[in-house]
Amino acid sequence: MPELPEVETTKRGIAPHILDQTIINVIVRDRRLRWPIPEQLQLEATGQKVISIKRRGKYILIETIAGTIILHLGMSGNLRILASDTPPKKHDHVDFIFNNNQCLRLHDPRRFGACLWTTEDPLDHKLLKDIGPEPWDDAFTANMLFKRSRNRTLAIKNFIMDSKVVVGVGNIYASESLFQAGINPETPAGKISLNRYKKLFIAIQKILEKSIQQGGTTLKDFTNSSGQPGYFKQELLVYDREGKPCVNCERPISKVVIGQRSSFYCNLCQKK
DNA sequence: ATGCGGACCTGTTAGC
């Protein structure tokens, strides 16, 4: 479900409800996520006040003095702010109950998500320490993409989806940014010129920004922390538009599987 | 080091 814009939308939605609030209870109903929810989380987060809510890549970090809750929504997760007495539904894995009577609830049917606890600097955590720059970091540039891609043979789509290269470009926005940049998704990353990487760099930033403004993309079931959908779907130019006319040339949009993921592109507007 | 494929899951939809 969530790519970076959806995670950012979620973060912005929950932050005002839980910042400076104290966690009075952590209710774990189903520990089974990508990794089991640690018991230490319940023991050590209970009684702690939230001092900041951050996002790094697709991870949401809820910081307290004692440690940090690391959340990942995986493919199907969402976080909701609810009244603390709202009855749980299927796949509601964990509730954080706050002193203001609010409940932050993690729901994740496919269980690819994560809910972890660290007492170290979360950026040093195993899952976070080696990930690449944010799309708006100074470290993320066209030049960096160009240099890092030299001698790489993998498809450009897989290259930009590699979280060690840049975080936050998931399957939807990878297709969209490559369309915007006029690059065929199967092009070997190492064969793309600096000029084309400049276009791609701009496209990635622009698309992610725009999607965040629209509250993310709802394909079927993404909702923000209040249960509202995102509106970026109406701006998708190629994703899930196989056979429909290209907005530039009206040729039907093609679909190809790259790295086991569906990829959409215009065979005329996007060159290898 | 790089690149690929499998693995982890459930729910929904497409197709017979």
Place this chain on the structure above:
DNA sequence: TGCTAACAGGTCCGCA
């Protein structure tokens, strides 16, 4: 209508 197969927004890990 009902069964089955394919597919879905992520990403870690092991192997060649």
